[in-house]
Amino acid sequence: MPLFEAVRLALQTIRAQKLKSGFSLLGVFIGVASLIGAWSIVNGVNRYMTEKFAQTLFGVNTFQLRRRPMFTPNVPDSVWRAWARRPRIRFSDAEALNAAFTVPVVTAWQSSENTTISYRDKQARDIELTTASERYFDIKNLRLAAGRAFTAQENRAGAAVAVLGDAVAQRLFVDRSPLDRSVRIGGTGYRVIGVVEKQGSILGFPLDRFVIVPALSPAQNLVNPPGILDAFLVKARTEPEMHLAMDQAEGIMRSRRHLRPRQDDNFALDTSEGVQRFWAGISRILVVVLPGVVVVSLVIGGIVIMNIMLMSVAERTREIGLRKSLGARRRDVLRQFLAESAAIATVGAAFGVVAGIGLTVLIAAASPLPASLSPMSILLGVVMGGGVGVIAGAYPASRAARLDPIAALRQE
Amino acid sequence: MSAGQPFRTGDTPLPEIIILTHKLTREYDMGGEVVRALRGVSVQIKKNEYVAVMGPSGSGKSTLMNLIGCLDTPTAGEYWLNGQKVSRLDDDALARIRNKEIGFVFQTFNLLPRATALHNVELPLIYAGVASRVRRAQAAQALERVGLGDRMEHRPNELSGGQRQRVAIARALVNEPSILLADEPTGNLDSATSGEIMQVFRDLHEQGQTIVMVTHEHDIAAHAARVVTLRDGEIATDQLRAA
Numbered sequence A: 001m002p003l004f005e006a007v008r009l010a011l012q013t014i015r016a017q018k019l020k021s022g023f024s025l026l027g028v029f030i031g032v033a034s035l036i037g038a039w040s041i042v043n044g045v046n047r048y049m050t051e052k053f054a055q056t057l058f059g060v061n062t063f064q065l066r067r068r069p070m071f072t073p074n075v076p077d078s079v080w081r082a083w084a085r086r087p088r089i090r091f092s093d094a095e096a097l098n099a100a101f102t103v104p105v106v107t108a109w110q111s112s113e114n115t116t117i118s119y120r121d122k123q124a125r126d127i128e129l130t131t132a133s134e135r136y137f138d139i140k141n142l143r144l145a146a147g148r149a150f151t152a153q154e155n156r157a158g159a160a161v162a163v164l165g166d167a168v169a170q171r172l173f174v175d176r177s178p179l180d181r182s183v184r185i186g187g188t189g190y191r192v193i194g195v196v197e198k199q200g201s202i203l204g205f206p207l208d209r210f211v212i213v214p215a216l217s218p219a220q221n222l223v224n225p226p227g228i229l230d231a232f233l234v235k236a237r238t239e240p241e242m243h244l245a246m247d248q249a250e251g252i253m254r255s256r257r258h259l260r261p262r263q264d265d266n267f268a269l270d271t272s273e274g275v276q277r278f279w280a281g282i283s284r285i286l287v288v289v290l291p292g293v294v295v296v297s298l299v300i301g302g303i304v305i306m307n308i309m310l311m312s313v314a315e316r317t318r319e320i321g322l323r324k325s326l327g328a329r330r331r332d333v334l335r336q337f338l339a340e341s342a343a344i345a346t347v348g349a350a351f352g353v354v355a356g357i358g359l360t361v362l363i364a365a366a367s368p369l370p371a372s373l374s375p376m377s378i379l380l381g382v383v384m385g386g387g388v389g390v391i392a393g394a395y396p397a398s399r400a401a402r403l404d405p406i407a408a409l410r411q412e
Numbered sequence B: 001m002s003a004g005q006p007f008r009t010g011d012t013p014l015p016e017i018i019i020l021t022h023k024l025t026r027e028y029d030m031g032g033e034v035v036r037a038l039r040g041v042s043v044q045i046k047k048n049e050y051v052a053v054m055g056p057s058g059s060g061k062s063t064l065m066n067l068i069g070c071l072d073t074p075t076a077g078e079y080w081l082n083g084q085k086v087s088r089l090d091d092d093a094l095a096r097i098r099n100k101e102i103g104f105v106f107q108t109f110n111l112l113p114r115a116t117a118l119h120n121v122e123l124p125l126i127y128a129g130v131a132s133r134v135r136r137a138q139a140a141q142a143l144e145r146v147g148l149g150d151r152m153e154h155r156p157n158e159l160s161g162g163q164r165q166r167v168a169i170a171r172a173l174v175n176e177p178s179i180l181l182a183d184e185p186t187g188n189l190d191s192a193t194s195g196e197i198m199q200v201f202r203d204l205h206e207q208g209q210t211i212v213m214v215t216h217e218h219d220i221a222a223h224a225a226r227v228v229t230l231r232d233g234e235i236a237t238d239q240l241r242a243a
Helices: A003-016 A018-024 A026-059 A077-085 A091-100 A152-157 A166-173 A239-256 A272-315 A317-325 A330-366 A375-402 A405-410 B061-068 B091-101 B117-128 B132-145 B161-173 B191-206
Strands: A062-066 A105-119 A122-132 A144-147 A161-164 A182-185 A188-196 A210-214 A231-236 A268-271 B017-030 B033-046 B050-054 B076-081 B102-105 B179-183 B210-214 B226-231 B234-240
Touching (some): A003 A018, A018 A272, A026 A375, A062 A091, A091 A105, A152 A210, A161 A182, A166 A188, A188 A210, A231 A239, A272 A375, A317 B091, A330 B091, B017 B061, B033 B061, B033 B210, B061 B076, B102 B161, B117 B132, B161 B191, B179 B191, B191 B210
Parallel strands (some): A122 A210, B050 B210, B050 B226, B102 B179, B179 B210
Antiparallel strands (some): A062 A231, A105 A231, A144 A188, B017 B033, B017 B076, B226 B234
């Protein structure tokens, strides 16, 4: 019997026994759907981390000088306490580094603290107040939707001007223009000079609830003690230049802090690679857990299919006997039942692909997780699904093929 | 008595002999006890003969039927079908022979319940590897031959018992086999319908078809031109009826 006939027959049988086939393809369906869905999440977060977060939010070829690293999975308390005892980064550190870099870099100061900002009787609570120097906008790739960023002169002079995040502007001004209005931050009136383009969110964390003011403006008291910085941001033109600048920064900081050669750094130089390493740690867990889940559901799916096929062979013993009496060889019967189980599994996998795609769209739309479909996962899902069908069908099919036609025909 | 000339081991049957068995023996091992179902049956059937095989249950007629139908292989002895020695062939080779040389008609029809009459008749052609368009044409022709040209798209449950058996006969004929092998073809039919089926057999016989039919009913066997009776695994009588 040609393969085409076997497949046609298999599909006919599936159509004729919708309920039974529905049950038997459930396992593969769930396996493939979860494979594609979970893969989409990992893939989406991966892309987000490498493209958007690392390159846009953190900045390309950028590092940050901080008291301690920003993203650190599973730090023991003792390490955390040691970090808290470290000296903080000072304005003078930043100025010394600025003077010493021999590679062309762009730098900015940054400190942040949550605060409340108000306009007339309206308040926006829990807003991230960032005091920064003027190049902060360039380094963070923040484009303005309206107005302008503050200038170096305004920064040096400590001018009371503010640039709002999109969510803050929406909250306080709804659809009116916030430009040239006066908002209050920590008891001081600030003139709004710009609004930053909408940034969206990352992993459910909103990115538009911020206000940026000059580092030396009155609100600096709200953020850090005088002369203290959270982070000193350095952006180089290329990666090698960034590493050069990092080496210089490390050397200068060590000498400023009088560290002996064998002492560890008591400051951190964070790069987007650090963030990606942090994410890679998480995604490695997913990569270990995910195939486990998929394999378990595919194995269950395979067992279900094998059982259904054994039942089917038992029920259709007479049909097998008839087919043999009409000239079906062993391989014809084998092929018929293999095609049937492969078809069941492939149909299950196909439904699983559709559900997986739906799941991806749903996750991307309704949850904070960035999900992005991977074509590889679809291919893998279908191939694995079909493979499970062939493997699960092999034993029942070979039993069918070996049936004695006389005994099979005699069966009621 | 037995038609044709004596056959010795090592001989080749004459071309007009479709079926030749020589000292055909079949023993079953039933849990250590050997049951001798056939004890050296030698019979020759010529082209276009119409033979009924009779005998009480346990006489070995089903065993003989299975051997003639190439569903089983003998313990000893020879079986020649249409000039080919088939008593020592393997499973797949027997399947080819069944497909090409033998058309089965069963007591219980054995139609696929979900398939149309046409598709049921197509089955042997599928295993013969005939292309789908040719297949449909040949199956339709076979159905017309048994008077079911207007029932091709019906499923078995939409057909009467007699019509079902005709579909089965069409299926048996579609590969133009050397022999039509019928096992109690009227066992599940009332007498009027039985008569109808016997008429179909008579017509086929007149058109040149070789027919071997197993039955235990004397009035059905009476339609055949020759009646072979088995008893205790041996041929008891082999009689030609005057036409």
